[in-house]
Amino acid sequence: MLDSTSLIANPLAAWILLFLDFVWTLGDECTYIRRWVSAKDSLCIATYVFARYSPFLTQVINIVLVFHFTTPFSQELCRKWFFFLHMCNLSVQLPFEVVVGLRVYALYQHDLRVGLFALALIIVDGTAALFAGISLALTANFDASCSTRTSGVGLALPWVPPINFIVRYQPVLHSVIFQFSQGILWAMTWYKRRVITQSVDQSFRAQLPVLPILFRDGTIVLAVLSMGAALALPYSAVVGIDTLIIYPWSVCLLSAFCCHLILNMLSAKKITSDPGEEIWELTTFSSCGSSQETATKQLEPVTRDSTSLKTEADHTSAATTIALDSQAPGTLSPIPEESEGEN
Numbered sequence: 001m002l003d004s005t006s007l008i009a010n011p012l013a014a015w016i017l018l019f020l021d022f023v024w025t026l027g028d029e030c031t032y033i034r035r036w037v038s039a040k041d042s043l044c045i046a047t048y049v050f051a052r053y054s055p056f057l058t059q060v061i062n063i064v065l066v067f068h069f070t071t072p073f074s075q076e077l078c079r080k081w082f083f084f085l086h087m088c089n090l091s092v093q094l095p096f097e098v099v100v101g102l103r104v105y106a107l108y109q110h111d112l113r114v115g116l117f118a119l120a121l122i123i124v125d126g127t128a129a130l131f132a133g134i135s136l137a138l139t140a141n142f143d144a145s146c147s148t149r150t151s152g153v154g155l156a157l158p159w160v161p162p163i164n165f166i167v168r169y170q171p172v173l174h175s176v177i178f179q180f181s182q183g184i185l186w187a188m189t190w191y192k193r194r195v196i197t198q199s200v201d202q203s204f205r206a207q208l209p210v211l212p213i214l215f216r217d218g219t220i221v222l223a224v225l226s227m228g229a230a231l232a233l234p235y236s237a238v239v240g241i242d243t244l245i246i247y248p249w250s251v252c253l254l255s256a257f258c259c260h261l262i263l264n265m266l267s268a269k270k271i272t273s274d275p276g277e278e279i280w281e282l283t284t285f286s287s288c289g290s291s292q293e294t295a296t297k298q299l300e301p302v303t304r305d306s307t308s309l310k311t312e313a314d315h316t317s318a319a320t321t322i323a324l325d326s327q328a329p330g331t332l333s334p335i336p337e338e339s340e341g342e343n
Contacts, residue, residue, distance in 0.1 A: 007066055007244050014248035015059040021256045025263055032266040051095050051258040055251045058088040062248060072144030079137050081146055085247035086133035092251055096258040097122045103214060104185050107192050121181040128174040146243040179229050186222045189215055213268045221257055
């Protein structure tokens, strides 16, 4: 059983970390979120605002409950408390997964198959998380500090061992499914980045700031989630699920990840050094990449071989479609022209 100091210190520490992250990103938030002027950004802005500020309310309510009630907590209180924190965690997890899925969807030039696959991953993971919360809230035996063991959770279905196993270890399976889905999306990002970087020359590749940001963010998120799963899963399976410790930190980290992903994409813009040059103009209908985006080619005639130009344009359009700008259309420098003498 956890002592009173741990029950109070962990929610407070999670809230402080959430507040420090808010202060850290306040400058970018004022630039890209609070000064928005176009309705095309509304979905992205709404997602950011919810992922940023709803966890503050969750943490405050949780801290008030910790100070209001004293141990030992009753079973009924623990069930309601656990379900509340689980659903708050799910409400932040789903926007995070949607943002990651939309980034991959935009990277693949809004391929319908990729979009449906990402949607399927989100639905499966959300269903598993919801079922895990309901099954634990209804059947788990909580101790005086609202901790429970996953091995003790289950339905009386000894005649159907597979179903019994799935129900008993639903929280562990949910974590595995979540980790697996994020790994798949990261692998898809890595593959598309590899295809694009191998298909265009280095000088033009340097004009695409979105690619390294996309891959870097995905790698950091996957690494942190993997380390968290490597620590949390064995602990939850052997020791138990400490409701009042795990969920405050989970909500805090998912909120920070989601907000940083959105801000990094909104800030990933490349301004040409010569405003008079013809540019690739990106017309964006949604800053999150959730709606259809079109790239309008505005290049002056060049003597470069048309087949070569088309090949590079096809491979780079996947990257340019996700160059996001909250204030104005994003810009990319033109493909360097070759002199007539070289032809």
